[in-house]
Structure formats: structure tokens, C-alpha cells
Amino acid sequence: MDTYKLILAIGIVSTALQEGSLAQEKRPDIVFIIVDDLNDWIGCLGGHPDAKSPNIDALAAEGMMFSQGYCNSPQCRPSRTSLMTGVYPFKTGTYFNARFREETNVKTPTLQQFFMGSGYRVASGGKVFHGTPGKHGDSLFRKPADPKPPKGKNNFNAKGAPSDGFALNAKDEQMSDYKVAEWAIEQWNTVSDKPLLMTVGFFRPHRPLHVPKPWFEKFPLASIQRPAEPNGVDDWDDIPEFARRLARTHAHKSLHNGLSDHEYIVANDQWDSTIQAYHASIAFVDRQIGRFLQSLRQNPRGRETYVMLVSDHGWHLGEKKHWCKGAIWEQTTHIPFIVCGPGIKAGSECTCPVSLIDVYPSLVDLAGLDVPNGLDGASIKPQLANPSTPRGPAISSYGEGNTSIRTEHWRYIRYEDGSEELYDHRIDPNEWTNLASTPEHKDTKEKLAEMIPKNQHPGLKVQTWFDEFQK
Numbered sequence: 001m002d003t004y005k006l007i008l009a010i011g012i013v014s015t016a017l018q019e020g021s022l023a024q025e026k027r028p029d030i031v032f033i034i035v036d037d038l039n040d041w042i043g044c045l046g047g048h049p050d051a052k053s054p055n056i057d058a059l060a061a062e063g064m065m066f067s068q069g070y071c072n073s074p075q076c077r078p079s080r081t082s083l084m085t086g087v088y089p090f091k092t093g094t095y096f097n098a099r100f101r102e103e104t105n106v107k108t109p110t111l112q113q114f115f116m117g118s119g120y121r122v123a124s125g126g127k128v129f130h131g132t133p134g135k136h137g138d139s140l141f142r143k144p145a146d147p148k149p150p151k152g153k154n155n156f157n158a159k160g161a162p163s164d165g166f167a168l169n170a171k172d173e174q175m176s177d178y179k180v181a182e183w184a185i186e187q188w189n190t191v192s193d194k195p196l197l198m199t200v201g202f203f204r205p206h207r208p209l210h211v212p213k214p215w216f217e218k219f220p221l222a223s224i225q226r227p228a229e230p231n232g233v234d235d236w237d238d239i240p241e242f243a244r245r246l247a248r249t250h251a252h253k254s255l256h257n258g259l260s261d262h263e264y265i266v267a268n269d270q271w272d273s274t275i276q277a278y279h280a281s282i283a284f285v286d287r288q289i290g291r292f293l294q295s296l297r298q299n300p301r302g303r304e305t306y307v308m309l310v311s312d313h314g315w316h317l318g319e320k321k322h323w324c325k326g327a328i329w330e331q332t333t334h335i336p337f338i339v340c341g342p343g344i345k346a347g348s349e350c351t352c353p354v355s356l357i358d359v360y361p362s363l364v365d366l367a368g369l370d371v372p373n374g375l376d377g378a379s380i381k382p383q384l385a386n387p388s389t390p391r392g393p394a395i396s397s398y399g400e401g402n403t404s405i406r407t408e409h410w411r412y413i414r415y416e417d418g419s420e421e422l423y424d425h426r427i428d429p430n431e432w433t434n435l436a437s438t439p440e441h442k443d444t445k446e447k448l449a450e451m452i453p454k455n456q457h458p459g460l461k462v463q464t465w466f467d468e469f470q471k
Contacts, residue, residue, distance in 0.1 A: 027120070027195035028304040028341070030363050031188075031296060032111075033289065034083075034199070036076070036127055036206040037325070038311035040334050041282060047334075050225060052218060052283040055290025059309060062340045064348040064384055069337025070355045070394035070406055071313035074325040077130035078397075079312045079356060084110050084129060086360035086375035089397045093459035096252065096399065097130065100460040108374045111360050112136040115197040118369050123187040126180040126201035133201065141183045143203055144176045146210065156208035159254055161261045162323055163270035165277020167213035172287070175211065177202050181288040185295040195303060195367070202289060205281035205315070207324075215280040224272040224279075227319045230432045235320050238434040240419030242462075243327075250326030251399065251462040261323040275317055306341035306366045310356060320431070328404035328413055330423075330431050333396045339384060341366065350387035353394040353406050354380055393451050400459040405451045412436075412448035416461055420445065 040047030044060040045067065072082040077097045078089045085106040089095050093103040112122045113136045124133040125141030133140045147170040148154055156164040172178045184200045204211060229235065236244050248260040256264045265271050289309070299305055314332045316322040325332050337354055339362075357377035364371050365379035382389040396404040401416030411431065413421040420436040422445050435441045 027367055027369075028306055029196040029198075029299060029301060030115070030120075030367055031198045031305060031307045032200070032359070032363060033202065033292075033307070033309040034080075034128060035202045035285060035289070035309070035311045035336070036204070037313070037315050038205055038282065038285075038336060039314040039316075039331060040336065041279070042286075042336055044338075045336060048225070048227075048279075050219065050223070050279060052279065053286040055286045055293060056309065056336065056338070058290075059293060059307065059340055060338045060347075062346050063307070063344045064339050064350055064387065066337040066339070066350045066352070066354045066380070066383070068351055068353045068394070068406070068408065069310065069335045070333045070353060071311075071335055071396060072356050073397050074313045074328060074332040075398075076312055080128070080130050081106070083310075083312070083356040083359050084112075084134070086111070086357065086377060088357060088376045088395065088453070089459075090395075090400070090403070090453050090456040091376070093400070093457040095397060095459045098252065098460070102458050104457065108372065110134060110136060111363065112197070112199060114360075114364065114372060115367070118367070119194060120197045120367075121192050121194040122197045122199075123184075123190075124199040125183050125187070126177075127203050127206075128199045128201040134199070137199075139187055141180070143201070144179045146176045146203075147174050149210065154208075156210070158207070161256060161264045161270070162207055162209070163265050163268070163274045164207060165209040165216075165273055165280070167216040167280075168210050170212050172212055172284070175204075175284070175288075177204055177285050177288040178291075181292045184292045188292075188295050189300055191300050196301065197363075197367075200292065202285050204285040205278055209274070209277035209281050211277075211281050211284040215284040216276060218283055219276045219279040221272055221276055224275050226271060226275065227317060228430060230430075233432075235432055239320075239421060240415060240417075242415045242417050242419045243413075243421065245466055246327055246398075246402075246415075246462060247320060247322040249465065250324065252465045253326070260321075262318060262321045265318070265323065271318060278315070278317060304342045306339065306363075308340075308359065308363065309336060309338045310359065311335040312356070326398070328396050328398050328402060330411060330425075330429075333394075333404060333406065339380065344384050348387055350380075350383045351408055352383055352387070352389070352391040353408060354383070354391065355394040355396070357395075393448075395451070395453065397456075399462040400456055402462055403452045403456075405448050407448070410444065410448060412445060412451075414449060414452060416463060420449075422448070
């Protein structure tokens, strides 16, 4: 190679390195917050009139709220696995918290792996993956233990009804979510040359519904408002038998001497106290999230910052005579989905459906990186620029063949036995009137049914759980 060509080659390499370094310097910091079992009972979503979530509400006021955000699956492991790998449950067979032998390993890198490979420092703490912060990161922090009620007072049983609320004689500082926030603040304030990805998982309002007593006192029992119920009719009158069995057993959960969670809670007069405990848990975790969000107001690396907050799935508190998760109705699938950052209009709202499958490509896109191949979701960046930009439906799965399709106006559900539900959210936000059998909605139902993915991965069917109860 002659001298001119050598100098030219060195110049090209030097320019490329400088451009790469410059691009790295310009990369924004990304903060992703995931809350466990948080439904739409927050102020900015209006899911319950007594909700107290000032810090989450303030985040929504500073950015864009996607008011129709949905989970990919109404259980922790399948939801978080899908989110963190960018692949739908119906492609892997990961449908439940319990593992199934026919599940396939996801070949895409996790969100954390991808960002580390792209030059980011990664800090992951609390419950990000199912029960862990994940395996990849420059700093990992496992969720600490929480204080427990006094001996003989703890009625928490993972297989029992969710009426396990208890007002702890403890300080906020003793709680795991407080410690997660402390760790997150410390990580945020750590200066490095690299841009930062933080994935932070807060545990409450997940069961057990145990938080310090002052948070319970914000919601006196006498003031508790139960979810609305249809007037004078049984909400189950027009839903399939399969859906009834699913609501009673969560597909995999034992009954309580023949009673479902709802029947047990009603029979033992525990509905109001459980709502109180859930409200208290949300208010408590909102405060811990707020402490972390406050630290983000100053970026020690001098970078722009994007913040996204979601939940892994929703939660029922008696709606449709169901509790917790393990169904594919609105309350089990509807989640907070909030994004804040440069260029995002404060106080804006997008009503297009988005889902947790969109988190991975969206965060990559916001970082200015090329979205990797193999992801199923789509970036929300177009909606951040123009909220009316259309999107496809949100798809939620619960076992092979049980699928929910949620568009802006409709929810369509088809179960593995072929039975169906159809709800028009413009006039029926509580999903009280199943329109699946009405002739005038036949065309709508068929169009929505076409959106159900074909050739779903073999997995554990809900009927298998039902069969266990017959033995």
C-alpha cells in the first residue's frame, strides 16, 4: 500500500472511531421501571376513584401516557420473559409461571444483554425477571426480604385467597422496595463514561399485601369502594363455561373447600379489607418510585434521559367475580404504560393499544440504536411524535389457544375449546355484555378472530389444569 493510500485508510478508520465515539457520547440514558401486579388503580388511569399515586401521576404529566397498555400474558414469568426477550409467549410456549417441558429457549439476547453489547453500562435490580434482577448487568441487585407480621398473625399462603393484607409495625426503610429505590438512586448517581441502562423492578402491590401501618390508615375501611357490578344481573350469565371455570380456579389454583377466591372472600367478609391492603400497597410503592424519580432530575453524566414505567400485568379485585391474575379480561391485562423524555409532549396521551412486547424495540429505538432482528414488537417512537399514528392490536395469551385481541374499541377472546367473548369498550368498559353470539356483530368478530396468531407453539393447555381438579 503506498503512503497516500495508507494515510487515507488511517484517516477513514480514525474518522469512523471518532464518529462512533461521538455517537456513544450522544446516547441517552435509559431508565426502565417495572412494577409487580399493578393494575390501573392509579390516578392518571382513573381505575379507582380512591387511588393515591401522586408520583406515578406526576411522571405521566411530564410525558406520554399510553392509556391502552396491555400485558402479553397475565402471569409474572411468561409476561416478563416475553418483555425481556421481545418474543411472544405463543412462539415459545412459555404461558405460565410453572415450566412446561415443550417450552423452547428464546434465541434473542435479553434487553440487558443487547444494551451491554451496544456499549451501555447496565444496572438491573429488584424483580425484573421472574423473581430476579436477571443474569446480565454491570451491577445486579436482588430483591431483599421484607418484614413479616408477628408470629401467628401472618395468613399469607400463595395458594390461598389474596385476603392476606396486614398493617406492619415497620418503617418504610425496612421494606424491600425502599431498599431497591436506595440501590437505584446510588446506581443513577454513579458516574461513568458509558451511557446507562437501568432496569428496576418494584415488588408491591404483589402479595403478600403487607406494608407499614401508616399506608393502611390512608384508606379507612369505612370509605372503601368496591368495583362496580352489573345492576340486577349475574355477570357470568353470558360468558362461556370455560371462562367461568378459568375465573374460579385461575386455571391452576386449588379451591378453598370448594370455594373460589371470590366466593371465599365474600363469605368471610374480606372484600373491603383486601381492597384497603391493595390501595395501601400501591400508595407505598408509589412513594418509593417517587424517591427514585426525584433523583433522575439531575443527570450526573450530562446525558438526556428517557424513563419508561410499566407493570407486568393487571389484577382483579372482584371484577367479574375474579381475583388476582390468571384471566384475559380487561382488568387482568390492562397496565400502566408511561414514557417521559426529550421531545415527548408533557401531559400527552395515546389511545392506540400498546403492549409489553413493544418495550424492547422501543427502548432500543429511543437509545438511537438499530432494533435487532427477531423481535415481535414495534417501537412506539412514531406515537411519541404523533399519538394518532395507528398501531396493530395488543395480543395476550394464557395457555395454548386462549388468546385476547384488544383493539382501541374492542376486546375479542377465544378460548382453547372454541368458545368466545366480545366486548365493545365504547359502551361497555367493564365488559359486562358479551356480544359474541349476536348476529349484528358477526363481521366484527370474524375480523378480530383473523388477528389471532396461527400455529401457536404447543404448550400446557388450561384444560389440563381443569382435569387435575376432577381427579
